[in-house]
Each structure stands twice: as C-alpha cells, then as structure tokens.
Amino acid sequence: MRIAILGTGYQGLVTGTCFAENGHRVVCMDRDADRIALLKQGVPPIHEPGLEELIIRNMEEERLSFTNDLANAVRDSLMIFLCIGTPADEQGRTDLSGLFGAVRQIAGAMDGYRIIVNKCTCPPGTADQIEEILHEHAGHPADVVVNPDFMKEGSAVDDFLRPDRVIIGCREIRVNEIMKEMYGPFLRTGKPLMAMSPRSAEMAKYATNVMLAARISLMNQMADLCEEYDADIAEVREAVGSDARIGPTFLFPGIGFGGSGLPRDLAVCERLAGENHIPHELLTAIRTVNENRRVRFLRQILDHYGDTIREKRLTLWGASFKARTDDVRGAPALYIIDGLCRAGAAVTVYDPVAAGKLGERYGDSIAIASKYYPALEGADGLVIMTEWNEFRRPDYTRMGELMREKVIFDGRNLYTPAIMQSHGFRYYSIGRKTV
Ligand SMILES: NC(=O)c1ccc[n+]([C@@H]2O[C@H](COP(=O)([O-])OP(=O)(O)OC[C@H]3O[C@@H](n4cnc5c(N)ncnc54)[C@H](O)[C@@H]3O)[C@@H](O)[C@H]2O)c1
Structure with a gap:
C-alpha cells in the first residue's frame, strides 16, 4: 500500500516509520522545512527510543521518504494519515486550523479516490467537518476514518507495533476491511480491532485520557492524606494496585501529569460539557488537583x-x-x-x-x-x-x-x-x- 503521512511530529513519524517497517511505501510530509531536511539525512527531530534505527533502515530499503510537497504526497498515495498538532488553549478550545488547512490542500491535490485517516485527537464531530470540507473542495470521492492514537511517548514505537487495541471509526465496511488489513500484523497477539462510529472513536480517545488523569489525581489526593497521617503512599499504592479491579498502572503519585495530551484533553472535555450545560465537577476537580x-x-x-x-x-x-x-x-x-x-x-x-x-x-x-x-x-x-x-x-x-x-x-x-x-x-x- 502507498501511504502518505501528514505531520512528522511524535505521532506522524512513529506511525509512518512503523507502517514502512511492515512493508508499505510511506512518504512523510511536513510543512516544516528544517524538520524535513533533518529527516532526509536520517536524523529524527525528536527523541523516541528505537525510532532512529527504524527510520534509517526503512530509508535504505526505499520504503520511507520525506517531503515538503503535500500535493505530490497525496497524488502518490491511496491512504493519507493526518498526524497534525491539534492543540487547545487553557479554556479547552481546540485549534483545528492546521488540520482543516491540510484537508483543504488534500482536497485540491486529489486526482482520484482517497482514504483520509484522522489520527489526531479531535472533538467529536471533527470527522464530519473533514467530510464536509472534502465534499466542498475535492473533485473526487473520499472516505474518512477516525483512528485515534494511544501511543505513549517514550515507548511509542513499541506501542505502535504492539497496541492494546486499534480503534476504527468509519461507516464504510469496505474501508474497515482495508484498515483491518493494514493493522493486522500489529494485532497478531490477539489484541482487538474495534470498529465503531466515528464519533465514538473520537470520544474514546478523550475518555481514555480523562480516566488516566483521574487515577493520577486521585492518588495524589490520597498522597496528601498519607502525609498528614504518617502513612506511606508507596505502600498504599502497592495495596491498591494489587486489587484486580484496579490494577497497578497510572497510580504513581508525584508532581502531577503534564505533556501535550492529558491536560489538553481534560480541558477540552470540560469545555464540551460546559457548552452543552452538562455538570462536570469531576473533570474540573481532576484538573485542579493536578494544577495544585x-x-x-x-x-x-x-x-x-x-x-x-x-x-x-x-x-x-x-x-x-x-x-x-x-x-x-x-x-x-x-x-x-x-x-x-x-x-x-x-x-x-x-x-x-x-x-x-x-x-x-x-x-x-x-x-x-x-x-x-x-x-x-x-x-x-x-x-x-x-x-x-x-x-x-x-x-x-x-x-x-x-x-x-x-x-x-x-x-x-x-x-x-x-x-x-x-x-x-x-x-x-x-x-x-x-x-
Ligand atoms: N504525541 C503523542 O504522544 C500523541 C499520542 C496520541 C495522539 N497524539 C495526537 O497526534 C496529533 C499530533 O501530535 P504530535 O505530538 O505528533 O504533534 P507535533 O506537534 O509533535 O507534530 C505535529 C507536526 O505537524 C506538522 N504540521 C502542522 N500543520 C501541518 C500542515 N498543515 N501540513 C503538514 N504538516 C503540518 C508540524 O510541523 C509538526 O511537525 C495530535 O492530535 C495529538 O493529540 C499525539
């Protein structure tokens, strides 16, 4: 399969390289010229364990290439993966301008049918907006797939090659079959591929991150109690994590979570709830505990x-x-x-x-x-x-x-x-x- 990846940040670079590693012909495109210049020399602009050697190997095997030219990347590929930053401000307003700008450019460059796979974390309804843009600006048909990403920075290559699950949000059964084929090699250990509606797929990513954030904030509140009562949170954590209903991960107390995902996704959910007059005290508490x-x-x-x-x-x-x-x-x-x-x-x-x-x-x-x-x-x-x-x-x-x-x-x-x-x-x- 010929694949184009738009955006060569943490997500796009790992996605493109891992698909190339599985034998696909992948072209990774970014609008950042410095980034592409580095990548053409086999130098990743980010640190991710195991990534550099995979990039070099797949470039040498001519399965992986890099470009600034979006139109050519689109013309050469049946599938186009969107891996573009979707930041949100502190009020949880998501900036989708980069993403939608890229979709408009894709629409202009399409010379036939394409499958557009959105891997970016976006509010529910974004896939519908992408479809509308394509409908308005593209002269050819396209299907849109929501394929949220659950990789963790620091172990992203491993997470991509061995995911806990793959989520596909698409209405077209034929496209789902293509996606199954693409991800099949990564799911050999029996991990599931879950097909669902595009909106459920979009929401699944937020729900996962909010749940992870909640665990950390809860443990941090318990840590404060431990300090006051001279208990040791490390011992308490072991006891809590050994409960099969809870499990040991994401229970480490500390200075709180950061990164570009968890804080943003909490803020976005708070905003979505607020806009729809849905009480969301718990979301606010998770964030406030973390900020404190x-x-x-x-x-x-x-x-x-x-x-x-x-x-x-x-x-x-x-x-x-x-x-x-x-x-x-x-x-x-x-x-x-x-x-x-x-x-x-x-x-x-x-x-x-x-x-x-x-x-x-x-x-x-x-x-x-x-x-x-x-x-x-x-x-x-x-x-x-x-x-x-x-x-x-x-x-x-x-x-x-x-x-x-x-x-x-x-x-x-x-x-x-x-x-x-x-x-x-x-x-x-x-x-x-x-x-
Ligand atoms: N970083 C992660 O661990 C992770 C995990 C899961 C999901 N995601 C999601 O993946 C998406 C990308 O995140 P990231 O961390 O890789 O971001 P990033 O900021 O590291 O990379 C984004 C890249 O997109 C490029 N870009 C922006 N607009 C473009 C355009 N119009 N055309 C071509 N390239 C363009 C930028 O130059 C940049 O290199 C976000 O929606 C994020 O929420 C990220």
Missing part, C-alpha cells in the same frame, strides 16, 4: 529557603514531562523552573535528552548541564522532576560531597526516606513524611 500539585511543590521549595532563596542555586534532574522522551510540552518542570527564576534562585538543569528543547525556551537564563553529577556541584538543593532510570540509584555519598546543602525535593518519589536520612539528606517527597 506543582503549586504546592514549588511552595515547599520556596518555604524551605525563605528569604535566602536569592542566594541559592537549585539543580533540577529531569525536565521532560516523563522519562524516555525529550518532550517538555506541559512539563511540570517548566513551572518549577519559572517559579525558581522568578524568586531569584540560580537554576541548573540536567536532562539526558531535553537539553535542546530547554535551550530553545530559556536561552542563557538557566544553566544546562551535560552530566548529572557535575550539575550538583555547589548546589543548595536537588529537585527531581523526571523519573529517568539513571536517577534511581545514584551514589548518595558522591551527591552529598558535591552539594553545598544536602536537600532533595523529590517530585517522583525515587528514593526511600530512611536511606536518604541515613545519608544525612533533608528529603522531601510526595505522600510520605519529610525526613
């Missing part, structure tokens, strides 16, 4: 130093919104960095892969370290923001020797309070007593 996490965490740091904060240098370990990605969109670390800088502290950040993105945002207003122990030299405190594996079992003695003041604010609960205490650290964590 970072506020409270920053307050804890500022309270520790009081007026002396202006003379202090704080080191952050981790900036990406989660481990194994360089994505800092919506990352709690940004809020903490901004707050510390505003308070007058000097800030040094070490992140294994997000240094480039931090540099673009902060210039030289913060120091960016290239190694994690040197980042601690002379620090008055360490703030842990991302659960990178390399931070999990460091040399505590070496850390203590490098730091001026032995204080750790752990937003990810990586360490055991008693061990930190035995090494002479003041150790703040989440849902456990400060030692």
